[in-house]
Amino acid sequence: MTVDAAFQEELQHLHEVTGRISAQLDRLRQKEQPAASGDPDEAETADIVAAQVVAATRAQLADALQRALQEPYFGRLDFAEGDQPIPERLYIGKRGILDPDSGDPIVIDWRAPVASMFYTFSGQQGQDRAGYMSPDGWVEGRIDRKRNIVIRQGKLQRVVDSYVRGEENLGVADEFLLYRLSEHRDHRLRDIVATIQAEQDRIIRADRNLAVVIQGVAGSGKTTVALHRLAYLLYQYADRMRPERMIIFAPNAMFVDYISEVLPELGVGGIQQTTFTRWALAKLGHQVRLRDPRERLARWFAVQPDPALAEAYRVLKYKGSPALREVLDQAVVEWTASAVPDVDFSPWAGEVLPAATIREWFYADYRHEPPLRRRDRVLARVKRWYETRIAEAEWSREEKAARRQQAANRYHAYASRWPDVTPWALYEALLRKDSAWTPNAAAAVPDWVAAYHRSLRGQGASGSRIRRAADTEAAAATGANQHKADRSRPALSAAGEARRPLVDAEDLAGILYLDVRLRGVRSDETFDHVVIDEAQDFSPLQIILLQQFCPQGSFTILGDLSQSIHSYQGIDDWEEFLRLFPAERRTFHKLDVSYRSTMEIIEFANQIAAGTPGFVPARPVFRSGEPVRVEPVAAEERYERAAAAVARLQAEHTTIAVICRSDAACDEYARALAASGIPAHRIGAGDEHYEGGVSVLPVYLAKGLEFDAVLMVDVDESSYTADPLSAKLLFVGCTRALHQLWLQYSGRPSPLLPAGVHPQAHPHMYGVGETGRPLSRTS
Numbered sequence: 001m002t003v004d005a006a007f008q009e010e011l012q013h014l015h016e017v018t019g020r021i022s023a024q025l026d027r028l029r030q031k032e033q034p035a036a037s038g039d040p041d042e043a044e045t046a047d048i049v050a051a052q053v054v055a056a057t058r059a060q061l062a063d064a065l066q067r068a069l070q071e072p073y074f075g076r077l078d079f080a081e082g083d084q085p086i087p088e089r090l091y092i093g094k095r096g097i098l099d100p101d102s103g104d105p106i107v108i109d110w111r112a113p114v115a116s117m118f119y120t121f122s123g124q125q126g127q128d129r130a131g132y133m134s135p136d137g138w139v140e141g142r143i144d145r146k147r148n149i150v151i152r153q154g155k156l157q158r159v160v161d162s163y164v165r166g167e168e169n170l171g172v173a174d175e176f177l178l179y180r181l182s183e184h185r186d187h188r189l190r191d192i193v194a195t196i197q198a199e200q201d202r203i204i205r206a207d208r209n210l211a212v213v214i215q216g217v218a219g220s221g222k223t224t225v226a227l228h229r230l231a232y233l234l235y236q237y238a239d240r241m242r243p244e245r246m247i248i249f250a251p252n253a254m255f256v257d258y259i260s261e262v263l264p265e266l267g268v269g270g271i272q273q274t275t276f277t278r279w280a281l282a283k284l285g286h287q288v289r290l291r292d293p294r295e296r297l298a299r300w301f302a303v304q305p306d307p308a309l310a311e312a313y314r315v316l317k318y319k320g321s322p323a324l325r326e327v328l329d330q331a332v333v334e335w336t337a338s339a340v341p342d343v344d345f346s347p348w349a350g351e352v353l354p355a356a357t358i359r360e361w362f363y364a365d366y367r368h369e370p371p372l373r374r375r376d377r378v379l380a381r382v383k384r385w386y387e388t389r390i391a392e393a394e395w396s397r398e399e400k401a402a403r404r405q406q407a408a409n410r411y412h413a414y415a416s417r418w419p420d421v422t423p424w425a426l427y428e429a430l431l432r433k434d435s436a437w438t439p440n441a442a443a444a445v446p447d448w449v450a451a452y453h454r455s456l457r458g459q460g461a462s463g464s465r466i467r468r469a470a471d472t473e474a475a476a477a478t479g480a481n482q483h484k485a486d487r488s489r490p491a492l493s494a495a496g497e498a499r500r501p502l503v504d505a506e507d508l509a510g511i512l513y514l515d516v517r518l519r520g521v522r523s524d525e526t527f528d529h530v531v532i533d534e535a536q537d538f539s540p541l542q543i544i545l546l547q548q549f550c551p552q553g554s555f556t557i558l559g560d561l562s563q564s565i566h567s568y569q570g571i572d573d574w575e576e577f578l579r580l581f582p583a584e585r586r587t588f589h590k591l592d593v594s595y596r597s598t599m600e601i602i603e604f605a606n607q608i609a610a611g612t613p614g615f616v617p618a619r620p621v622f623r624s625g626e627p628v629r630v631e632p633v634a635a636e637e638r639y640e641r642a643a644a645a646v647a648r649l650q651a652e653h654t655t656i657a658v659i660c661r662s663d664a665a666c667d668e669y670a671r672a673l674a675a676s677g678i679p680a681h682r683i684g685a686g687d688e689h690y691e692g693g694v695s696v697l698p699v700y701l702a703k704g705l706e707f708d709a710v711l712m713v714d715v716d717e718s719s720y721t722a723d724p725l726s727a728k729l730l731f732v733g734c735t736r737a738l739h740q741l742w743l744q745y746s747g748r749p750s751p752l753l754p755a756g757v758h759p760q761a762h763p764h765m766y767g768v769g770e771t772g773r774p775l776s777r778t779s
């Protein structure tokens with residue numbers, strides 16, 4: 001079939017399909033009923049509610065059909081089941097569309113099992129057989145054709161056969177991918193349903209109750225794949241998973257904004273998208289406040305790192321470690337072991353509920369409950385116990401009232417003998433090791449951790465107020481068989497704390513873990529699935545904590561160790577996470593092809609990171625673009641030169657980033673751009689929106705984002721020194737660029753730049769002319 005004939009054939013089909021969709025839409029609109037008038041009675045109200053539900057469903061369908069009119073499908077697979085001579089034409093789109101009369105599919109949802117062949121079938125080595133796992137088992141057949149179809153705003157734009165049975169099929173699939181990759185993007189991440197690659201498809205369709213851990217190089221589609229996986233899970237397990245019970249943890253609020261359009265495009269709404277810090281603070285009911293992270297970020301990422309930070313790194317690593325988890329578990333066991341006051345309860349003289357019985361309730365009857373819930377249940381039972389006694393007694397009404405009053409007073413006194421604890425107070429007692437009550441479990445906390453932790457808080461600023469039990473009142477509540485009051489361990493409470501204590505983000509996992517251990521997780525707090533993006537910056541304790549909220553162990557955990565710029569809190573090896581899951585409940589995937597950037601950019605970036613421990617080079621797809629440009633600029637002209645470079649880039653690109661080494665530098669460059677009449681968005685740590693256009697941002701915030709063109713400024717020997725953190729930062733900055741990468745430096749270039757740009761190695765490359773000289777692999 002000629003290209004033209006194929007185009008005509010698809011034009012005809014598109015016409016037919018849009019006609020059928022429009023007819024469905026018309027029918028839906030005709031069914032819209034006028035709103036009822038007047039005051040409805042009860043039966044009418046029920047009818048109205050039912051009608052509203054139907055109307056909402058119809059509105060959803062109408063919305064889906066309306067969207068489908070713009071781009072009903074993107075692919076066609078001619079599949080002959082078994083040995084059928086005539087194949088069926090399967091059109092694959094973002095949403096499945098059925099013929100309302102016959103029930104036949106007009107368009108097949110990309111997530112349907114049969115559609116998986118569109119992604120996994122390559123037709124290599126003359127292989128024309130393919131299969132998929134249907135609900136009724138494995139189905140096999142023959143593929144006659146695989147076709148990519150581009151439709152925009154309802155108009156057919158491109159038809160490419162990436163496989164035709166019996167013909168030579170070399171590289172056409174790649175050609176279509178390249179066509180999609182070379183497109184300019186707007187300022188948000190997009191769906192990739194038309195070009196999902198086989199290795200990505202495997203991850204997207206991985207089983208539900210697995211921890212899927214992905215190590216993927218920069219630009220390998222990790223974030224995109226995770227979002228598609230959510231859409232897949234919701235489709236495939238519609239009866240068992242709900243969007244509002246799924247959560248995506250993103251590295252910062254702006255990233256949440258950046259990825260916010262993919263799921264709606266895939267027809268999925270209602271999934272929570274947040275940062276770990278935000279979520280944990282909300283979970284703790286804002287019992288604690290977060291110290292302003294900006295000052296710390298500035299210290300971590302300072303051009304000349306503070307040597308004292310090494311100690312801080314060590315402590316923060318400990319705060320995210322499984323070793324701390326053991327301490328926390330032990331502390332809860334300890335607290336639980338002495339939670340029941342060693343006194344009987346006597347509601348009135350002569351009546352006693354022995355301490356031994358109460359202990360039995362706590363340690364035997366309710367042993368499966370977390371300790372604070374147990375405490376509440378036991379106290380409620382104590383109350384019920386004396387109320388039953390009163391109810392069953394043959395006393396006068398007045399007498400009963402008097403007893404009830406007395407019992408209530410004694411009950412309050414008794415209840416106050418039960419130790420109270422807040423997760424924060426317990427955490428603080430464990431990590432400081434110098435509080436009036438220090439649990440035995442604290443012995444396992446290294447002294448250097450405690451010393452550092454104390455120095456952070458300042459000696460007087462501890463939030464762990466420790467109070468003695470209200471002994472006087474309690475004494476009145478103890479009965480004849482009074483045991484020695486348990487004074488050895490006073491209760492912990494943050495009650496009365498005038499100000500909420502200040503903590504660092506790295507403390508949140510430990511504090512919330514204690515909360516969970518003490519209080520438990522309610523079933524309505526649990527998740528059906530958890531996605532963790534940039535997971536290399538998560539700690540094992542954060543994962544352990546999230547496991548408590550995700551009982552099915554359904555996780556997608558993705559990241560890139562080469563981009564672990566927050567190494568003080570993250571991991572060095574995925575094994576640290578993998579070992580937290582049983583072997584049969586986890587899978588590990590590696591993605592090493594980078595789809596984002598051109599070959600030139602990837603090869604350049606690979607050389608920068610080559611020396612960092614554990615670095616995995618990215619493999620580019622064969623997409624060639626502009627050479628990477630490395631330009632020396634005179635120090636006093638650097639702002640003007642940056643503005644000139646941005647102006648040049650604007651001629652060809654939509655989203656452009658000026659990436660600086662520090663926040664202070666960002667301010668300077670943003671000012672310079674403004675002075676040159678270039679409106680730019682200065683992105684800072686607290687920002688929640690990514691606007692597109694020209695952005696100026698510090699390199700530590702660039703992770704996860706992408707831009708058509710990137711200008712990295714001040715890439716000199718003092719801003720990016722020869723150390724792993726600088727190498728990772730420079731690598732992250734460079735790999736943000738899709739189509740063009742431009743670097744400027746004053747003085748001497750960073751030693752991290754590929755050898756070709758060093759004056760020593762290639763003197764002719766140095767001292768380039770006014771506009772700089774392109775560096776290409778051939779130059």
Ligand SMILES: Nc1ncnc2c1ncn2[C@@H]1O[C@H](COP(=O)(O)OP(=O)(O)OP(=O)(O)O)[C@@H](O)[C@H]1O
Binds near residue numbers: 190191217225596735
């Ligand atoms: N199969 C694909 N088809 C088309 N585009 C793709 C494909 N896979 C990834 N991309 C594109 O590559 C770019 C990088 O994707 P994404 O941001 O998900 O990668 P990442 O691995 O999370 O990157 P990083 O670690 O650098 O943040 C995006 O523009 C995405 O649309």
